[in-house]
Amino acid sequence: MYSFEELKERFNQFIDTQNIVQEPVSLYEPVRYLMNLKGKRIRPVACLMAANVYTDDIDKALPVAYSIEMFHNFTLMHDDVMDDADLRRGNPTVHVKYDINTAILSGDLMMIKSYQHLINCCSELEMK
Structure with a gap:
C-alpha cells in the first residue's frame, strides 16, 4: 500500500506529463495555471487510495483521478469569480x-475537459 x-x-x-495548453492558448493557459498550483489533492489521492485497495498498479487510476481533480478545480475557478476572491x-x-x-470560459472548458477525459478513460477499459 502506498502512503498518502x-x-x-x-x-x-x-499532472506534469499532461499537455494542458492547447489552442486557444488564452483559454488553456489559465487551466494550466490553476492545475499546477500545488493543492492538497485530497480527491485524486482518495481515488488512487481506492484503486490501491485492489492493486499496487495504480497507473490505470491516474487518468480518473486527473478527471476528478480537473472537475474540482473548475468549481474552484467559478467559486473564486462568484466570491470575488x-x-x-x-x-x-x-x-x-x-x-x-477568461476565468468563466476557462472554468467551462475545465468542466468539459474533465468529462471528456473521464469518457476516454472509461472507453479504454473493458466493460463487461
Missing part, C-alpha cells in the same frame, strides 16, 4: 491574473 504522500507525489508527476492557494486567482470572462 506517495500517491500525492505520483499524481503530481502525472483574490487568492487561491496563496496565488492570484484566475480572474485576477487574467480577467473575469
Whole structure:
C-alpha cells in the first residue's frame, strides 16, 4: 500500500506529463495555471487510495483521478469569480491574473475537459 504522500507525489508527476495548453492558448493557459498550483489533492489521492485497495498498479487510476481533480478545480475557478476572491492557494486567482470572462470560459472548458477525459478513460477499459 502506498502512503498518502506517495500517491500525492505520483499524481503530481502525472499532472506534469499532461499537455494542458492547447489552442486557444488564452483559454488553456489559465487551466494550466490553476492545475499546477500545488493543492492538497485530497480527491485524486482518495481515488488512487481506492484503486490501491485492489492493486499496487495504480497507473490505470491516474487518468480518473486527473478527471476528478480537473472537475474540482473548475468549481474552484467559478467559486473564486462568484466570491470575488483574490487568492487561491496563496496565488492570484484566475480572474485576477487574467480577467473575469477568461476565468468563466476557462472554468467551462475545465468542466468539459474533465468529462471528456473521464469518457476516454472509461472507453479504454473493458466493460463487461
